[in-house]
Amino acid sequence: MVPRHVPRPTRSAPALVAVALAGLTVAPAADAARSPVRVTADPVSRALTTKDATARVTVRNGGKRRLTGLKLTVGARKGVRVRVVGARGASRTRALPALRAGKRVAVRVRLRRTRGGPKAGRVTVRVRQKGRTVATTRLSFGPRAAPTPTPSPAPAPAATLTGRYFWGSLYTVNGIDQRTLLFTGSSLVRTSAAEGSWPVCAAASEDCRPYAFDPATNALVVDGVPATFDGRRIVLDGLTYTELGAAAPGARWDVVLTYSNSTGLCPLSCSYFTEYLAFRPDGTFIRSAVSSGTGPGADWSVVPPDSKGTYEVRADRTLRLAFADGKERIETLGVFPADDGTYPANPTAGIVLDGDGYFDIS
Numbered sequence: 001m002v003p004r005h006v007p008r009p010t011r012s013a014p015a016l017v018a019v020a021l022a023g024l025t026v027a028p029a030a031d032a033a034r035s036p037v038r039v040t041a042d043p044v045s046r047a048l049t050t051k052d053a054t055a056r057v058t059v060r061n062g063g064k065r066r067l068t069g070l071k072l073t074v075g076a077r078k079g080v081r082v083r084v085v086g087a088r089g090a091s092r093t094r095a096l097p098a099l100r101a102g103k104r105v106a107v108r109v110r111l112r113r114t115r116g117g118p119k120a121g122r123v124t125v126r127v128r129q130k131g132r133t134v135a136t137t138r139l140s141f142g143p144r145a146a147p148t149p150t151p152s153p154a155p156a157p158a159a160t161l162t163g164r165y166f167w168g169s170l171y172t173v174n175g176i177d178q179r180t181l182l183f184t185g186s187s188l189v190r191t192s193a194a195e196g197s198w199p200v201c202a203a204a205s206e207d208c209r210p211y212a213f214d215p216a217t218n219a220l221v222v223d224g225v226p227a228t229f230d231g232r233r234i235v236l237d238g239l240t241y242t243e244l245g246a247a248a249p250g251a252r253w254d255v256v257l258t259y260s261n262s263t264g265l266c267p268l269s270c271s272y273f274t275e276y277l278a279f280r281p282d283g284t285f286i287r288s289a290v291s292s293g294t295g296p297g298a299d300w301s302v303v304p305p306d307s308k309g310t311y312e313v314r315a316d317r318t319l320r321l322a323f324a325d326g327k328e329r330i331e332t333l334g335v336f337p338a339d340d341g342t343y344p345a346n347p348t349a350g351i352v353l354d355g356d357g358y359f360d361i362s
Contacts, residue, residue, distance in 0.1 A: 035134035035290050035301060036063025037070065039127050044111060044141035047119040048080065052110045055139055057125055059096060060104035067129070070096040074109055074139065075124035079117020083110040096127075111141055118142070124256065124278060133288040133306050136276055138256060159215050162186055165334050166234050166241035167352050175262040180355050181222070181234065181241055187211065189222060193355025194332045198317060232341065244334030244352055245343030249315040253279035253346050257358035269295040277321075277358060285311045285321060319353060 038060045044053045057074075061067050073093040074082050085108040087094035096105055113119060120142025127135040161183040170177045182190040188201035189211045201208030209223040220227040220234065227236040234241040256278045264270040271293040278286040286308045292301035309323040319333040335343045336350035336357070343349075350359035 035292070036061055036065075037067065037127050037129070037135040038062050039072075039125060039135040039137045041109075041125050041137050041139035043139065045143070047142045048111055048113040048117070048121075049119075050113055050115075052083075052112050053141065055109045055111065055141070057107045057109055057137075057139065058104055059099070059107070059127055059135070061099035061101055064101050066098060066100050068098045069129050070099065070134075071128050072096055072107055073126050073128065075126070077118070077121060077123045079114050080121070080123065080141075081112040081114055082123060083112075084108075085110065109139060111139075122254075131305065133276075134290070136256065136278070136288065160186060161189075161211075161213050161220075165244045167244055167334060167336075167355070167357065168239050168241040169357065170239055173266060174264065175266065178261075178355055178357060179239070179241070180352070181236070183211070184208070191223075195354040196318075196330050196332065198332060232337075242337065244336060246317050247313045247319075247333055247335050247347065247351075248345065249313055251313040251345065252281045252283060253311075254281045255279055255346055255348055255360055257347070257351060258361050259353075259356055259358045261356075264293075269293075275358075279311060283310050283312075285309060287321070287323075319351075 040058050040060075042056045042058075044055050046053065057072065059070065059072060071093055072084065074084055076082065076092065082092050083090075084092050084094050094107065096107070099105060109125075111123075120140075122138045122140040125137050125139050126133050162185055164183050166181040168179055170179070178193075179191070180193055182194055182198070184190055184199065184201045187210055188204065188208045190199060190201055190208050192207040199207075204210050211220065211222045213220050213229075218229045218231065220229045222236055225237055227234050229235075232243050234243075256276060258274065258276050260272070260274040262270050262272045271291070273289070273291050275287065275289045278288075280286075286306055288306045289304055290301065291304075293299065307323055307325070309321060312320040312322070313333065314320055317333055318330050321329040321331075323329075331353040332355075334352040335347050336352065336359070338344050338349045348360045350357060352358070
């Protein structure tokens with residue numbers, strides 16, 4: 001199991017994930033953070049109508065070897081007719097030609113709104129090889145609607161930090177180190193990740209450290225170290241932690257979120273792990289992942305089959321992923337704030353699961 005744990009300096013969290021995906025943890029590394037296949041989609045900027053709008057999807061081989069057996073699929077969307085040029089009949093999947101290292105191929109995709117269909121939205125584009133997803137992106141259409149964020153909680157409750165949750169991350173030679181601060185009471189803060197459920201600190205321990213907070217001045221001291229608190233962020237020992245919000249119970253999302261990290265002495269001998277979680281408004285999700293690595297012997301990669309199921313945002317601030325094969329994942333959930341400081345109902349700014357940051361990098 002590749003570790004999925006990582007306070008962040010001033011650099012934005014999505015940028016950290018993007019750096020990890022590019023294989024640039026501390027020092028430039030190879031493109032092995034993901035599959036060598038890259039896919040991009042040019043958006044359709046105008047509102048969808050009952051006449052065809054054409055978009056271009058580009059698939060590139062970013063690796064060093066020739067790739068064969070690639071297939072491109074554009075997902076279905078209710079009220080939208082999708083046609084992939086070059087596909088057989090009404091299929092939304094077409095085979096791609098063999099791609100030499102560094103080469104690319106462009107595929108035209110035609111979108112048309114059917115009666116009652118949306119004028120704006122997006123569809124998912126996937127590239128598969130031998131039945132396994134090796135790259136994914138989204139094809140957007142229509143004017144980008146302004147998000148309707150949920151109101152931000154009041155900055156700094158007057159008397160306490162209890163119940164508030166903060167996250168940050170830091171570059172290291174072993175990947176991105178993610179850290180959390182969960183203030184479980186008036187005098188103790190949990191400094192290790194909350195996994196599966198929300199713990200309560202009963203006494204000082206390795207995971208639960210003492211803190212003192214003066215609400216009149218926002219003065220904060222954690223484990224004997226003075227910290228700066230501005231009502232939304234904590235700077236502790238040079239690292240910036242951002243407060244996470246809570247998702248509404250029963251929320252439905254329409255977003256693809258990505259987690260990526262690495263272990264080892266990067267980039268000399270390094271293992272990478274990337275996970276994609278595509279959440280749909282109907283309460284279903286699709287999970288795909290890539291493990292890869294570099295080393296003195298040889299590069300390697302493993303792309304397990306996609307898995308799917310249903311998701312539930314629960315009232316206890318956890319996310320339950322119920323897989324179709326009967327397995328489940330229950331993880332603590334925090335919502336990352338948007339640039340304006342609000343917490344979006346659709347978490348396009350990212351979420352934190354069991355201490356690990358997942359971000360929309362499309």
